[in-house]
Amino acid sequence: xxxxxxxxxxxxxxxxxxxxxxxxxxxxxxxxxxxxxxxxxxxxxxxxxxxxxxxxxxxxxxxxxxxxxxxxxxxxxxxxxxxxxxxxxxxxxxxxxxxxxxxxxxxxxxxxxxxxxxxxxxxxxxxxxxxxxxxxxxxxxxxxxxxxxxxxxxxxxxxxxxxxxxxxxxxxxxxxxxxxxxxxxxxxxxxxxxxxxxxxxxxxxxxxxxxxxxxxxxxxxxxxxxxxxxxxxxxxxxxxxxxxxxxxxxxxxxxxxxx
Numbered sequence: 297x298x299x300x301x302x303x304x305x306x307x308x309x310x311x312x313x314x315x316x317x318x319x320x321x322x323x324x325x326x327x328x329x330x331x332x333x334x335x336x337x338x339x340x341x342x343x344x345x346x347x348x349x350x351x352x353x354x355x356x357x358x359x360x361x362x363x364x365x366x367x368x369x370x371x372x373x374x375x376x377x378x379x380x381x382x383x384x385x386x387x388x389x390x391x392x393x394x395x396x397x398x399x400x401x402x403x404x405x406x407x408x409x410x411x412x413x414x415x416x417x418x419x420x421x422x423x424x425x426x427x428x429x430x431x432x433x434x435x436x437x438x439x440x441x442x443x444x445x446x447x448x449x450x451x452x453x454x455x456x457x458x459x460x461x462x463x464x465x466x467x468x469x470x471x472x473x474x475x476x477x478x479x480x481x482x483x484x485x486x487x488x489x490x491x492x493x494x495x496x497x498x499x500x501x502x503x504x505x506x507x508x509x510x511x512x513x514x515x516x517x518x519x520x521x522x523x524x525x526x527x528x529x530x531x532x533x534x535x536x537x538x539x540x541x542x543x544x545x546x547x548x549x550x551x552x553x554x555x
Contacts, residue, residue, distance in 0.1 A: 314392030318493035437480030473540030489546025513548030
């Protein structure tokens, strides 16, 4: 098989959560550009529709589904709508997430803890679970890609809930991978370093963010498209023998974390 053919996603059906902005949009664009039919899922319907129209101009097959990843009824409806439009979801990108308000661990409230963990961990597991169930029922192989973070490997002050959630996502990825591999469902994760998005742009553009950038071996934050290679590897036949892995894409940040 030619290298280019290994990354071809023609005939695949992808669902991307958190697809109304930032990394979610880039993931959806990369999947569509490589031949997959794509379902865009997020709460902001107006943004989804605008992005859907943009992708369709390039010839992509796209549906937009307004849904809250924390609501089980929305999850079931989203998968049902994708199946009606394109068939069984064979690529799930679990991207939806929220940032944590910077606060000392001793001051994290129950509400803030649950807000972060429910979206950044619980929803990731439940959506992976639903995708896997449907792939197994359809007897079709597939790929589940969870979006973790470098904060799943090393923590920083003020983000205890977020770091715990992302570390758990990495472990959940391994647990799901072990149980689903024999059925042809691969489960992997991507751990991005610092990428400028709507949820962190103010911080990364502050003096603290600029100082953080100086500590990244490559000397810059992640740019649009820097995650495409890892995404396409895990979503396509190029990664056919990969499961339970977490690919770190961070400009060298994690390798210099001191234990």
